[in-house]
Amino acid sequence: MMERRNWIAGRQVDGVRLEANCNPARPAEVVGHYAWASVAQAQEALDAAREALPAWAVSNPQTRSDILRRAGDELNARAEELGALLTREEGKTLREGIGEIRRSAQIFHYAAGEPLRQGGEALPGLRDGTTAMVSREPVGVVALITPWNFPMAVPAWKAAYALAFGNTVVLKPSEVTPACAWELADILHRAGLPAGAFNLVNGDGRTLGPVLVDGADAVSFTGSPGVGRTILERSVARMTRVQLELGGKNPLVVLDDADLDLAVEVALQGAFYSTGQRCTATSRIIVDRRVHDAFVERLVAKMSALRVGDPLEAATDIGPVVSEPQLAKDLHYVTVARDEGAELAFGGGRLDRDGYFLEPTLFVGTSNTMRINRDEVFGPVACVIPADGLDHAISIANDSEHALSSGVVTRGLAAAETFRRRSRAGLVMVNAPTAGIDYHVPFGGRGPSGYGGREQGSAAVEFFTEGKTTYINHGITG
Ligand code: UN1
Numbered sequence: 001m002m003e004r005r006n007w008i009a010g011r012q013v014d015g016v017r018l019e020a021n022c023n024p025a026r027p028a029e030v031v032g033h034y035a036w037a038s039v040a041q042a043q044e045a046l047d048a049a050r051e052a053l054p055a056w057a058v059s060n061p062q063t064r065s066d067i068l069r070r071a072g073d074e075l076n077a078r079a080e081e082l083g084a085l086l087t088r089e090e091g092k093t094l095r096e097g098i099g100e101i102r103r104s105a106q107i108f109h110y111a112a113g114e115p116l117r118q119g120g121e122a123l124p125g126l127r128d129g130t131t132a133m134v135s136r137e138p139v140g141v142v143a144l145i146t147p148w149n150f151p152m153a154v155p156a157w158k159a160a161y162a163l164a165f166g167n168t169v170v171l172k173p174s175e176v177t178p179a180c181a182w183e184l185a186d187i188l189h190r191a192g193l194p195a196g197a198f199n200l201v202n203g204d205g206r207t208l209g210p211v212l213v214d215g216a217d218a219v220s221f222t223g224s225p226g227v228g229r230t231i232l233e234r235s236v237a238r239m240t241r242v243q244l245e246l247g248g249k250n251p252l253v254v255l256d257d258a259d260l261d262l263a264v265e266v267a268l269q270g271a272f273y274s275t276g277q278r279c280t281a282t283s284r285i286i287v288d289r290r291v292h293d294a295f296v297e298r299l300v301a302k303m304s305a306l307r308v309g310d311p312l313e314a315a316t317d318i319g320p321v322v323s324e325p326q327l328a329k330d331l332h333y334v335t336v337a338r339d340e341g342a343e344l345a346f347g348g349g350r351l352d353r354d355g356y357f358l359e360p361t362l363f364v365g366t367s368n369t370m371r372i373n374r375d376e377v378f379g380p381v382a383c384v385i386p387a388d389g390l391d392h393a394i395s396i397a398n399d400s401e402h403a404l405s406s407g408v409v410t411r412g413l414a415a416a417e418t419f420r421r422r423s424r425a426g427l428v429m430v431n432a433p434t435a436g437i438d439y440h441v442p443f444g445g446r447g448p449s450g451y452g453g454r455e456q457g458s459a460a461v462e463f464f465t466e467g468k469t470t471y472i473n474h475g476i477t478g
Contacts, residue, residue, distance in 0.1 A: 002032040004178070006041060006202055007185040009048035010195025013041065015202065021178055024091040024320040025310050025355045031089045034178040037201035042170070042208045045199035046215035049141040049168035052196030057138045057166040059194075061115035068115075068160055070191035071184075072108030075101055075156075082152070082183055084312065089179045090151050091319040091356070092274050093311040104156035104184075107439045107456075111160035114461070118165070129475040136465035138166035139241060140217030145205060145231070147223045148322055149277045149378075151177035155184055157439065158220045159198065161460035163188075170199045172212060174223075176323055178202045210234060217241065220455075220463065222279075225376075225448055232451065243452035243463050245444060247376040248279045248404035250434040251397035253419060254295055255390060255410040256288040262431060263409040264298045267382070270407065270433035272306065272360040275318055276380035277326075279449075280405040280427065280435035284373050285384045286393045292386050296345060296364055303346045303360050320356040321379055327356040330379035337363050337372035342383060368396045376402065390415050398424045404445030405434040426450055 005012040015035030023029040037045070056064075075082065083098030092100070120135035144158040155171055162169050173181035185200040201208060205227060213219055213234045218241040221231050228244040235242045252270060254263045270282030287295050311319030321327040327350065334348045343366075347359030358380055366373055366383040373383055387393040397406055397419075406425035410416050416430045426445035427437065437443055442459035444450040453463045 001030065003035070004032055004182045005035045006037045006045070007189070007198070007200040008041060008045045009051075009199070010189065015041065019175065021089055023088045024322050025312070027324075027355060029088075031085070031179055034182070034202050036175070036203040037208065039207060039211050042172075042201045042203075042211045043215060045170045045201050046141060046212070048196035048199055049170050052194055053138070053141060053168045056168055056194060056197045059166065061118065064115040064164060064166070065112045067188070067191045067193050068108050068112035068164060071187050072105040072112065074187045074191065075105035075108065079105070082180065085179050085183065086152055087311045087319070089177045090148060091311055091322050093316050093319050094314070096274055097311070100150060100153050103439060104152045107153070107156045108160045110440055111164040114161065114164035125471060127473070129473060129477045131472045131474065133470040133472065135468050135470065136165070136461065137468055139464060139466050140167060141215070142167045142169050142464070143212040143216035143219045144169055144171045145209065145212065145219065145221040145223065146171065146173050146181070148174035148176040149274070149279075151180035152184065154222050155181050157456050159184065159188075161456070162220075162464050163193070163197065165461060165464040167218075167464055168197045170201060170212060170216065172201050172203065172205070172208050175202065175204050213240065214238065218463070219243070221245070228451070241452070241463070243455070244450060245279065245455065246449050246451070247402050248281065248445065248449055249284060249374065249376055249400045249402040250280060250282050250405040250407070250425070251284040251286050251400070252282040252407040252409070252434055253387070253393040253397055254285065254287045254291065255393070255408065255412070255415055256290040257411045257415070258291065258409040259411060260291060260295055260298060263295060264302055266407065266409055266431065266433050267299055268302050270435050271382035272303070272318055272380045274435070275321055276360075276382070277322060277378055278435045280437065282407065282434045283377065283382050284368070284397070285382055286387050286396050287384055288393065289386050289388060292384070296384060300346045300362065303362060306360055308351060308357055308359060318360060318380060321358050322356070324356060326379065327358060330358055330377060330381060333372060333375070333377045333379070333381060334361060337366070337370070337383070340370045340372060342366045342370060342372055345384070368399055374401065390418060394419060394422050398422070401447070402445070402449045403447045404449040405429065407432065407434045426454070
């Protein structure tokens with residue numbers, strides 16, 4: 001049986017106990033046993049990162065770039081194997097699993113350019129014979145706390161940039177999906193990262209989170225709003241820099257001039273692919289009354305053709321829900337929706353087979369005030385809300401505690417631009433699904449959906465570096 005340990009100071013370290021990582025499609029199948037670290041070991045990981053920091057922070061940019069590129073190369077070379085591992089621990093389809101590994105490789109390749117692009121500014125000072133320099137430095141030791149739904153891509157897009165800008169890292173992945181994070185640590189080690197620059201501790205957030213938040217110079221977290229708030233509150237005492245990527249209740253607006261086949265495809269992909277387990281997933285489908293019935297009819301027809309089943313099989317569209325508790329939560333919300341008077345248009349039931357399988361589920365006749373349209377479910381469950389025209393649709397879309405991603409399907413340029421301007425969300429998708437993002441542009445939401453600055457692309461430098469302004473009195477005026 002495969003056993004995997006923590007990574008501290010470049011060494012693999014036993015934990016306090018081993019926990020089984022099970023396949024949600026076949027819960028009896030153990031993917032591997034993973035060692036959980038103690039609080040003292042999480043502290044050791046922070047100490048190792050602290051010790052590695054001075055050298056890594058000023059390391060040669062070419063050295064840093066080469067290591068990140070090699071990590072990307074290995075992810076690409078092993079995309080099929082690691083994609084299958086991802087699918088076995090998380091449940092998304094093999095196509096999605098391989099796609100996520102390839103995306104992670106691209107993230108490393110993109111980030112490999114960052115050390116070479118790091119520059120600053122030099123301005124003439126306002127006193128004669130002076131120059132003012134504006135430069136950036138690493139923040140320091142960064143704790144990365146990552147979710148189960150993108151077990152490789154989220155650790156990759158936090159770690160690649162953190163390391164590119166000269167920070168050292170302690171990663172604590174979700175205890176539900178430790179396998180990909182372990183492979184990433186192994187790959188970075190082999191790519192030539194110095195001991196202690198990247199450390200991995202497994203365990204639950206309740207136990208390890210506090211020590212990581214207290215001991216790091218910055219914390220980047222993706223996960224639930226409740227945990228995000230706890231991290232933020234805890235970080236205040238030490239004024240630790242915090243970046244939070246939290247929930248969504250993402251609206252997709254379908255206007256009466258939409259290409260309905262496109263609208264159905266966009267809704268289907270956004271709401272149900274990856275089993276709806278994306279913070280960017282479409283959950284509120286706001287449809288103009290004039291096309292409501294035609295849209296619902298076509299969407300239900302497409303939903304009934306989706307194949308839910310073993311995610312390792314090529315014909316499968318939708319894999320299992322990640323875990324028993326998550327399935328219980330999804331089913332609870334199906335009941336909540338019914339009790340509130342929502343009408344079940346499709347799905348709603350657990351599949352009669354081994355594994356945590358839920359039918360893709362659609363409710364119609366819902367209103368935006370219902371709990372099913374307020375709380376994040378994080379499963380393959382979406383609701384249709386009827387609307388009267390663009391203004392009404394926008395007001396429904398914006399009436400939410402969350403503001404991560406939003407979408408509009410329309411043939412009208414003016415309507416699309418009006419929606420883009422007035423949507424409160426951090427990401428706006430025009431004739432495209434609310435989920436499924438590019439790695440080279442900023443990502444994140446507003447308000448309770450996101451806090452502390454965007455991730456990825458040109459935004460990553462903001463979180464992972466500190467600014468410094470230097471005044472130099474060199475006395476040269478000529
Ligand atoms: C995507 O939609 O491709 O946890 C990515 C999440 C997000 C990533 C979404 N941080 O679902």
